[in-house]
Amino acid sequence: xxxxxxxxxxxxxxxRGEHVAWHVDDQVEDIHFRRRWxxxxxxxxxxxxxxxxxxxxxxxRPLGVQLALQLPRELDDxxxxxxxxxxxxxxxxxxxxxxxxxxxxxxxxxxxxxxVSVAGATRAGRAFMRSGARAGxxxxxxxxxxxxxxxxxxxxxxxxxxxGAGAAAVAKLLRPVPRLEVGLALAALPAARRPRAAIDTSDxxxxxxxxxxxxxxxxxxxxxxxxxxxxxxxxxxxxxPFDATETALTGGEDYELLxxxxxxxxxxxxxxxxxCVGALEPGEPGTLRLRKMSGAIVPLEPTEYRHRR
Amino acid sequence: xxxxxxxxxxxxxxxRGEHVAWHVDDQVEDIHFRRRWxxxxxxxxxxxxxxxxxxxxxxxRPLGVQLALQLPRELDDxxxxxxxxxxxxxxxxxxxxxxxxxxxxxxxxxxxxxxVSVAGATRAGRAFMRSGARAGxxxxxxxxxxxxxxxxxxxxxxxxxxxGAGAAAVAKLLRPVPRLEVGLALAALPAARRPRAAIDTSDxxxxxxxxxxxxxxxxxxxxxxxxxxxxxxxxxxxxxPFDATETALTGGEDYELLxxxxxxxxxxxxxxxxxCVGALEPGEPGTLRLRKMSGAIVPLEPTEYRHRR
Numbered sequence: 001x002x003x004x005x006x007x008x009x010x011x012x013x014x015x016r017g018e019h020v021a022w023h024v025d026d027q028v029e030d031i032h033f034r035r036r037w038x039x040x041x042x043x044x045x046x047x048x049x050x051x052x053x054x055x056x057x058x059x060x061r062p063l064g065v066q067l068a069l070q071l072p073r074e075l076d077d078x079x080x081x082x083x084x085x086x087x088x089x090x091x092x093x094x095x096x097x098x099x100x101x102x103x104x105x106x107x108x109x110x111x112x113x114x115x116v117s118v119a120g121a122t123r124a125g126r127a128f129m130r131s132g133a134r135a136g137x138x139x140x141x142x143x144x145x146x147x148x149x150x151x152x153x154x155x156x157x158x159x160x161x162x163x164g165a166g167a168a169a170v171a172k173l174l175r176p177v178p179r180l181e182v183g184l185a186l187a188a189l190p191a192a193r194r195p196r197a198a199i200d201t202s203d204x205x206x207x208x209x210x211x212x213x214x215x216x217x218x219x220x221x222x223x224x225x226x227x228x229x230x231x232x233x234x235x236x237x238x239x240x241p242f243d244a245t246e247t248a249l250t251g252g253e254d255y256e257l258l259x260x261x262x263x264x265x266x267x268x269x270x271x272x273x274x275x276c277v278g279a280l281e282p283g284e285p286g287t288l289r290l291r292k293m294s295g296a297i298v299p300l301e302p303t304e305y306r307h308r309r
Numbered sequence: 310x311x312x313x314x315x316x317x318x319x320x321x322x323x324x325r326g327e328h329v330a331w332h333v334d335d336q337v338e339d340i341h342f343r344r345r346w347x348x349x350x351x352x353x354x355x356x357x358x359x360x361x362x363x364x365x366x367x368x369x370r371p372l373g374v375q376l377a378l379q380l381p382r383e384l385d386d387x388x389x390x391x392x393x394x395x396x397x398x399x400x401x402x403x404x405x406x407x408x409x410x411x412x413x414x415x416x417x418x419x420x421x422x423x424x425v426s427v428a429g430a431t432r433a434g435r436a437f438m439r440s441g442a443r444a445g446x447x448x449x450x451x452x453x454x455x456x457x458x459x460x461x462x463x464x465x466x467x468x469x470x471x472x473g474a475g476a477a478a479v480a481k482l483l484r485p486v487p488r489l490e491v492g493l494a495l496a497a498l499p500a501a502r503r504p505r506a507a508i509d510t511s512d513x514x515x516x517x518x519x520x521x522x523x524x525x526x527x528x529x530x531x532x533x534x535x536x537x538x539x540x541x542x543x544x545x546x547x548x549x550p551f552d553a554t555e556t557a558l559t560g561g562e563d564y565e566l567l568x569x570x571x572x573x574x575x576x577x578x579x580x581x582x583x584x585c586v587g588a589l590e591p592g593e594p595g596t597l598r599l600r601k602m603s604g605a606i607v608p609l610e611p612t613e614y615r616h617r618r
Contacts, residue, residue: 002328006524007438008366008509009330011431019311020329021318024377024426026413057317068333068377068424104335107420115377115411115424117333122320129316200317215315 001064001099010099012063018121021060025051025118029111037155040079042174043114044086050202051116052094052178053255057200058127059187060120062096062180068115072106083112094180126187128198130215133260135282137196139212139220140265140274142182142256144228145205146244148173149251150235157239165235176255183257185270193268195259204252206300209278210286212260219283222249222300223291226277249290249300310373310408319408321372327430330369334360334427338420346464349388351483352421353395359511360425361403361487362564366509367436368496369429371405371489377424381415392421403489435496437507439524442569444591446505448521448529449574449583451491451565453537454514455553457482458560459544466548474544485564492566494579502577504568513561515609518587519595521569528592531558531609532600535586558599558609 002011014020027033027047038046048065055062067087071080091098096118106113151173154166161167179200186195197216201208206222213220229244236242260280265271278291288300311320323329336342336356347355357374364371376396380389400407405427415421460482463475470476488509495504506525510517515531522529538553545551569589574580587600597609 003436003438007440008363008507009332009369009429009436011328011330011367011436013328013433014323016325019320019322020428021320022331022373022375022426022428023318023409024375024411024424026377026379026411026424028379028413028415030416031414054317058320060318064331066331066333066426068335068426070335070337070422070424100332102333102335102424104337104422105340106337106422107339110419111416113379113413113415113422115333115335115379115426117331117375117377117424117426119329119331119428120318124322127312127318127320129312131316198317 004099021120023054040082041086044083045090047114048090049176055120056179056183059183064099066117067101070113133197133216137260139278146248146251148253169235195261197260206249214286219287221289222278313408332363337422349391350395353392354399356423357399358485364429365488365492368492373408375426376410442506442525446569448587455557455560457562478544504570506569515558523595528596530598531587
């Protein structure tokens with residue numbers, strides 16, 4: 001960062017041989033969060049974590065972040081400070097400096113929103129894209145797909161577990177930690193072991209798999225037996241009827257990584273952070289199938305994995 | 310632009326010896342615009358123009374733009390298309406490609422907003438900052454300071470002139486054209502003629518002058534006789550009581566450039582686009598004075614030039 005806050009533009013300087021990866025992401029009150037269950041600090045944290053997750057997906061090192069805050073006129077200073085505190089804590093954890101932004105008023109009662117613009121550095125020609133995967137590549141994901149959705153279901157149901165798997169699910173929803181180190185480790189792998197395509201799972205595992213497959217001109221099959229059904233059920237204890245497979249496939253906001261890689265990827269150290277959830281195959285671009293526990297293979301309809309907000 | 314829309318990040322590649330200038334800017338309904346007098350196409354255009362103006366201020370060549378749109382659920386497709394049309398027309402005029410963005414829903418009735426993130430290339434070490442001006446430098450501005458404010462006053466008063474100076478004032482408000490060519494011409498000047506500091510006048514001439522002076526550790530005096538009082542009065546015909554000096558000083562949203570430059574600047578061709586409106590001097594950083602038509606010099610109180618929205 002050559003010049004940060006206080007001028008009409010921030011000035012950033014990638015090193016020689018580096019390109020700039022750049023992304024924008026929004027958090028809108030009553031769409032992406034509710035003050036009923038998220039503190040202002042949570043809201044600030046999540047806005048930063050969600051935006052940085054896209055840098056992780058392309059394997060970029062964060063260079064800087066800008067925050068465009070839209071604050072309804074009735075919001076008090078204390079709330080704004082809490083929001084800022086959560087935001088900069090998430091940045092500090094990611095090693096990403098705040099280099100600028102904008103503060104705009106909103107009319108009373110129209111809710112708070114945050115638009116976050118992030119920039120990172122990638123080695124020229126080495127950023128991961130959604131495209132580039134090949135038929136036969138396997139699909140690997142970090143984390144527990146669907147865990148943030150369980151957190152959301154708990155909060156919407158009025159539950160706020162203090163410890164255990166339920167508490168972890170709520171924390172996952174409110175304070176996502178972008179997988180930046182994992183992304184950088186992936187980018188540093190030798191070509192034979194490196195993933196060929198990557199995406200973050202902010203919109204859920206099946207949407208991410210479909211988008212990656214579509215961009216690569218392929219179809220994909222996901223394995224129900226590879227989904228973390230037991231872990232989700234443990235976190236969801238007390239929720240009542242609960243479809244672990246559906247939640248693992250469609251629950252968004254996990255901010256984990258999904259990559260398509262050749263099998264040699266499994267010989268890398270960083271692959272220990274991933275589990276294999278499926279594979280890519282020739283087919284109508286973007287179509288998904290599910291190999292059920294029974295072994296039967298069924299199509300996953302778009303309605304089952306379309307973004308539901 | 311190496312990779313645009315369709316991946317988790319856009320990838321941009323400045324040339325060797327270039328840095329990346331980066332800025333975010335928001336337009337919020339009923340704060341920055343009203344649907345009563347701005348069409349959706351106007352709103353889209355203005356969001357692009359306003360954000361690109363900050364690239365002009367640092368002398369950058371646009372590399373790309375990202376648009377984070379927040380759309381209230383009741384907005385119809387036609388309106389969204391008009392918004393997008395205005396936005397991309399302003400981009401096309403500026404030669405700036407759209408490389409990504411985000412679309413988020415907003416709850417019904419909470420209004421529309423646009424957050425625009427822009428990136429440009431500057432020669433390393435040559436971007437204009439607000440700081441760097443010296444005592445004795447003169448202040449030069451493009452355009453007619455206060456003209457957009459006259460347009461706003463006309464629209465708020467229910468007037469919509471079809472031609473002449475009034476129509477030009479309304480167009481200035483609704484369809485600002487960022488001064489990108491001027492910024493690039495300034496950046497290309499030999500050092501002896503080049504401005505030492507620059508800022509855009511989105512918040513009004515006096516606010517811009519104060520911010521530039523403060524960042525440079527100086528005070529400034531503006532000349533009432535140099536303000537375009539006659540041009541503003543012409544545009545404001547029919548408005549009733551009207552303070553041309555106040556409007557020229559405090560009227561925002563002109564998206565013109567204000568630069569601090571040594572006198573040799575006036576020997577450059579691009580200086581023909583500017584008029585001299587004052588000078589910088591030693592003093593409490595950021596303080597402003599006004600040399601009145603009578604020759605008397607009076608302090609300009611912060612309340613007279615603070616951002617009024």
